[in-house]
Amino acid sequence: MNERDKPGQIKPMDSAATSNKKTDTKPAKLGREVQARLGQQLRAMYDDVVNQGVPDRFSDLINRIDGNGNKDRQ
Amino acid sequence: MPMDETVRNSILNAVPSLRAFAISLCGNVDRADDLVQETMLRAIANIDSFQPGTNMSAWLFTILRNHFRSEYRKRRREVEDSDGHYADRLKSQPEQHGHVEFNEFREALKQLPADQREALILVGASGFSYEEAAEICECAVGTIKSRVNRARTRLADMLNVNSAEDYGPDEQTRAVLAGGE
Numbered sequence: 001m002n003e004r005d006k007p008g009q010i011k012p013m014d015s016a017a018t019s020n021k022k023t024d025t026k027p028a029k030l031g032r033e034v035q036a037r038l039g040q041q042l043r044a045m046y047d048d049v050v051n052q053g054v055p056d057r058f059s060d061l062i063n064r065i066d067g068n069g070n071k072d073r074q
Numbered sequence: 075m076p077m078d079e080t081v082r083n084s085i086l087n088a089v090p091s092l093r094a095f096a097i098s099l100c101g102n103v104d105r106a107d108d109l110v111q112e113t114m115l116r117a118i119a120n121i122d123s124f125q126p127g128t129n130m131s132a133w134l135f136t137i138l139r140n141h142f143r144s145e146y147r148k149r150r151r152e153v154e155d156s157d158g159h160y161a162d163r164l165k166s167q168p169e170q171h172g173h174v175e176f177n178e179f180r181e182a183l184k185q186l187p188a189d190q191r192e193a194l195i196l197v198g199a200s201g202f203s204y205e206e207a208a209e210i211c212e213c214a215v216g217t218i219k220s221r222v223n224r225a226r227t228r229l230a231d232m233l234n235v236n237s238a239e240d241y242g243p244d245e246q247t248r249a250v251l252a253g254g255e
Contacts, residue, residue, distance in 0.1 A: 030226055034235050038226055039198050042183075045176045046199035049094035058089045061111060065118060066077045 081121055084130040085114055091131070091200055092138055098195050099142050101184055109145070113138040129206065136210045139192065146188075182232040186225050193221035194229075 030038075092113060096106035116137050117124070124133055183191060189211075196207040197218065204222075208215045229235075 030230055034230055035226060037235065038229055038233075041179050042194070042198045045179055045183075046091075046094045046098065046195065048176065049097055050090040052090065052093070054086055054089045055093075055107070057107065058110065058114065059086065061114060062077075062082060062086055066082055 077118065078121075081118075081124075081130075085117060085134065088131050088134045089114075092134060095135060095195060095200060096138060096142070098183065098199075099139075099188075099192060100146075101180070109138055109142055112141055116141065132202065132206050132210055135196070135200070135202075139210060179233065182229055185232060186228055190221045190225035190228070193218050194225035197222050 089110060092110045093106055096109040097103060100106055100109065113134060117134055120137075124130065183194075186194070192211060193207060196202045196210060197204060202210065204215050204218050208218045211218065
């Protein structure tokens with residue numbers, strides 16, 4: 001039990017001196033939590049499309065181009 | 075014109091993510107699919123300029139992005155896509171029911187400058203590294219990083235999610251995480 005750190009005894013910095021001028025020019029860093037959630041939301045939206053797979057239109061297109069000589073291949 | 079099996083498969087495999095990228099670029103399913111189709115045709119026509127061993131997917135994304143950019147410049151003079159176009163389009167697609175919960179996010183995404191939006195999607199959703207994204211967008215890696223950061227900050231602002239509490243596991247987030255329904 002020692003009481004070296006008495007609260008309020010030492011003021012390491014003048015808080016007014018570190019004004020938040022810089023935060024105006026550079027946006028505050030986002031918390032990890034917020035970033036993670038934005039990322040999840042973004043991926044969910046993106047994967048929603050990805051999970052639709054390859055619409056027939058595109059496999060047909062490839063087959064048409066590739067096709068002629070290779071109709072059996074699939 | 076018979077195609078190399080590997081090329082054929084790589085192109086087909088890339089289609090789902092090319093579509094996702096295209097939709098998030100132009101916000102319109104029909105246009106996105108046209109972009110993807112044009113990308114495939116260009117890729118096949120220019121397959122000789124693809125360097126084997128390099129990332130086919132990144133190459134295809136580059137083609138799509140360039141095509142979108144030139145199209146966009148042309149189109150801007152014609153019709154400006156009206157707000158909500160994508161949402162309307164979703165309503166007319168029965169197979170896409172249950173995806174309404176993305177609309178708020180999608181709207182916010184649409185408000186981002188194009189540079190920031192594409193950087194965020196390439197890195198945050200398509201899974202490209204900053205280096206690959208920089209190659210696709212033909213800019214410096216540092217530029218991509220700062221675009222991604224700015225995009226995140228602006229999204230958080232628009233969606234009012236500046237602290238974890240504001241964006242807790244409410245029903246919307248749960249729905250999104252569950253993939254709808």
